[in-house]
Every structure is written in C-alpha cells, then in structure tokens.
Amino acid sequence: MPELPEVETIRQDLLPVVKGRVIQRVEVVDARSLKGISAKEIKKELPGEKILDIERRAKYLLFKLASGKFLVIHLGMTGRLLFSPDDWVRVIFYLSKKKVLYFSDARLFGKVRLYPHYPNLRLGPEPLSPEFTAESFYQLLQKRKAAIKLVLLDQKFLAGIGNIYAQEALFRAGIHPKRPAKNLTKEEVRKLHKAIKEVLSEALGYRGTSDSWYVDARGKKGAFQFRLRVYGREGEPCLKCKTKIRRMVMGNRGTYYCPKCQV
Numbered sequence: 001m002p003e004l005p006e007v008e009t010i011r012q013d014l015l016p017v018v019k020g021r022v023i024q025r026v027e028v029v030d031a032r033s034l035k036g037i038s039a040k041e042i043k044k045e046l047p048g049e050k051i052l053d054i055e056r057r058a059k060y061l062l063f064k065l066a067s068g069k070f071l072v073i074h075l076g077m078t079g080r081l082l083f084s085p086d087d088w089v090r091v092i093f094y095l096s097k098k099k100v101l102y103f104s105d106a107r108l109f110g111k112v113r114l115y116p117h118y119p120n121l122r123l124g125p126e127p128l129s130p131e132f133t134a135e136s137f138y139q140l141l142q143k144r145k146a147a148i149k150l151v152l153l154d155q156k157f158l159a160g161i162g163n164i165y166a167q168e169a170l171f172r173a174g175i176h177p178k179r180p181a182k183n184l185t186k187e188e189v190r191k192l193h194k195a196i197k198e199v200l201s202e203a204l205g206y207r208g209t210s211d212s213w214y215v216d217a218r219g220k221k222g223a224f225q226f227r228l229r230v231y232g233r234e235g236e237p238c239l240k241c242k243t244k245i246r247r248m249v250m251g252n253r254g255t256y257y258c259p260k261c262q263v
Contacts, residue, residue, distance in 0.1 A: 004127070010217050014081060017099065023046045027091070027092040124154070124155060124157045134193040175191075
C-alpha cells in the first residue's frame, strides 16, 4: 500500500499540472471505485469545478474545489493517479487544456469520494509536521498497551505510516516490533521519533518505495526499495551486526527485524 512518501510524491507531481484546471467531464469505467456517490451523481457534480489545491492527509489526497467541495482519493493497495492510462483504469477525469487524469486500481481497494466540505477523516498527527514532537509522541504512547509496531500502523494514532516505514523506523531506533508501546523509555521514544522523521524524509527524497504496485503520476518507480534495511530481507545479514534478519507475522502482516539489534 502506498504510504506517506508515495502519496506525497504523487501530490507533488499532480499539483503543478492540475492546479487551476477545470474538470470538464468524468468517465466512470468501474463504479466499484466510487464511495458514497453514484456514477451518475459524480458525472453531474464535478464538471465545471476548478481545482484550487491538493492536500495530503495520511494516505489520502484531497482535491480542493472552487465550490468548497473536496474530491478525496484513497489509493488503497494498488491505486494509482496517472497522466497516461494503464490496464486498470477505473475513473477518468478530463480537465481543461486537454489534460487527462486517470485513476487506476487493479485490486479495487482504493476509493474516490466527493465531500460537500473539508472532510473529517479522523486521523492522527502528521509525522513530518512541526507539531509532532518527541514529547507529544511520548505522551501519546503512554496511553497505548499494544505492540509498538501495531500502534504505528494505526492511522488514528499517527497518520501516513504503513508496514514498510514502521519496520524501517523501528530498526533504526533499535526497538523490537513487539515491545509494548507504553513501556518505551523517553530515550527510546526520542530515537524512534527521530527515526520516523528520517526514514520518511529519505523515502520522499527517493520518490517512494516501489516494492510492488507503486509508481508516480508519470508511471515511474521510486528508488527507496534499494535502501531498505530490514523490510523484505529475511535471511539476509543485518547491515549493522550481520545477524540474519528474521520475519514474523503481526496483525496479519509480515514483519522483519534483527533479533540482535532490536530489543
């Protein structure tokens, strides 16, 4: 699933191209990609709307429209927003000045939705924002008994971190994924806070991780998959201590860690 760095990369690709353009027509190829609105309704509501801005919240893209409405797109597992079509296009947005935006989704877990106002998505703080401090992070963790990796995946707790970056941050901080969140010391939380910001910023600089379906708006892969330190490296030597990386399942998701470096 695209996480914060991938969705932010797509936002940055889209914004200079679609900002200020008017949606002229919408074609719904597969209505299963719509949520809370029918194909007939979205084809009636969107034409004539001018795109003023695009915001990212967690893994959502929010298109601010001139009327005050918001077109909200969640990419799910395999969703893409592209300037050129692929084999799994579900919704097509025809814009002014002959520009076209394609929403593609092979497995149909992504959703396109239209809100009458700014949506309340019930999300936690953004990990790259100034408001996300080590101290506030520590206070939030004191209320959580679950394993730290599962807590990091909770979008209501912290917005935008998924399976890949939770594991990478925990490895950098030297924290075992199964540690109860509330048991982390202030120093451990400080290290994890720093690791979260570093790994997300680095991944954004490399335009995301293309370990499966993710590509940017121009159909190009990211490059952070070549810099992953634990994710997907079961049986390979730890980059720090040479111990073999192990894999376990947490919350029905594969979890990679170093049994020596992460305690």
